[in-house]
Amino acid sequence: MNILLHICCGPCAAYPLDFLRLRGGHEVTGWFHNPNIHPYKEFQRRVAALEDFARQKDFRVDIDRRYGLRDFLRQTVFHEDRAERCGLCYEMRLLPAARRAAEQGFDAFTSTLLYSKHQNHALLQRMGEALAAQFGIRFFYHDFREGWQQGIDASIAMNLYRQPYCGCIYSEQERYDKACRPRR
Numbered sequence: 001m002n003i004l005l006h007i008c009c010g011p012c013a014a015y016p017l018d019f020l021r022l023r024g025g026h027e028v029t030g031w032f033h034n035p036n037i038h039p040y041k042e043f044q045r046r047v048a049a050l051e052d053f054a055r056q057k058d059f060r061v062d063i064d065r066r067y068g069l070r071d072f073l074r075q076t077v078f079h080e081d082r083a084e085r086c087g088l089c090y091e092m093r094l095l096p097a098a099r100r101a102a103e104q105g106f107d108a109f110t111s112t113l114l115y116s117k118h119q120n121h122a123l124l125q126r127m128g129e130a131l132a133a134q135f136g137i138r139f140f141y142h143d144f145r146e147g148w149q150q151g152i153d154a155s156i157a158m159n160l161y162r163q164p165y166c167g168c169i170y171s172e173q174e175r176y177d178k179a180c181r182p183r184r
Contacts, residue, residue, distance in 0.1 A: 002027045003140055004104070006097040006111040007061065008034055009046045010053030011155035011162050013112050015147030017057060018154070020110075020140075029106070030054065030061035033096050035068020036089045037167040043067055049161040056158050068092075072168065080170055086120060089168065090127055098131035098139070108138035115144035115151060118166060 003020060007013045007030045020026045032050055037043045047063055054061040075092060076085045094111060101109035111128070113119050121143065128139035144151075155162055165175035174180045 001107040001138075001140070002105075003029070004097060004101040004106040004109040005030050006093055006109065006113070007032045007050060008093075008112050008116075008167065009163060010050040010160045011151065012115045013050070013053060013059075014154040014158070014160075015151035016110070016112050016115050016142075016144045017059060018150075019142065019144060019147060028059070030059060031064070031097060031100060032061060033064040033093055033100075034167060035066070035072045035092055038069060038072070038169045038172070040067055040069070042163065042167070042172075045161050046163060046167075053155075053158065053160055076168070076170070082170075082174075085168070085170060087123055087127075090120075090124055094124075094127055094131055098128075098135045098137060102135035102137045106137065108132075108140040110140040110142070112144070114142060115147070116166075117145050117148055121145075 003026050005013065005016060005020065005028050013030065017028060020028045032047065037046055047065065050061060050063065072092065075088050079085050079088055090113065097109050097111065113124055114121065125141050128141060132139035165171045
């Protein structure tokens with residue numbers, strides 16, 4: 001299959017790309033579209049790390065370089081709790097990915113969000129399948145978390161910048177401000 005891989009960052013793409021190429025035999029094109037990543041310097045660091053990753057892996061990646069602070073905040077203000085904002089954030093990224101995949105003739109789309117142990121896989125899968133039906137394209141679901149350590153090891157070996165939080169300003173605060181960490 002020819003798959004559009006939505007990419008949240010270079011390190012999170014390491015295992016999914018290898019899995020799709022080597023085990024699946026798929027042709028993969030990456031797309032970076034992440035209006036959630038803040039602040040601006042973090043956004044720039046992630047773009048640079050992805051460009052480095054793409055060079056090292058001989059991987060075609062299209063990068064949406066628009067910094068999405070305003071769009072992200074317009075959709076998440078008053079929905080700051082993780083349960084609400086993450087679903088909104090997934091939609092901000094998966095809906096354009098599904099649209100792009102359909103418009104550009106891909107067979108399917110998927111996302112590196114499925115690599116993270118910190119994301120809601122059930123919600124991602126439901127959302128991906130609903131968007132696939134809406135756009136008449138396949139959503140390729142695979143639980144890439146199985147390669148969590150492999151992806152970490154690969155990104156370290158490639159000397160990629162590894163970010164310490166998911167991407168949004170709320171997740172940054174939760175990472176560093178103990179009073180704001182979600183209760184488990």
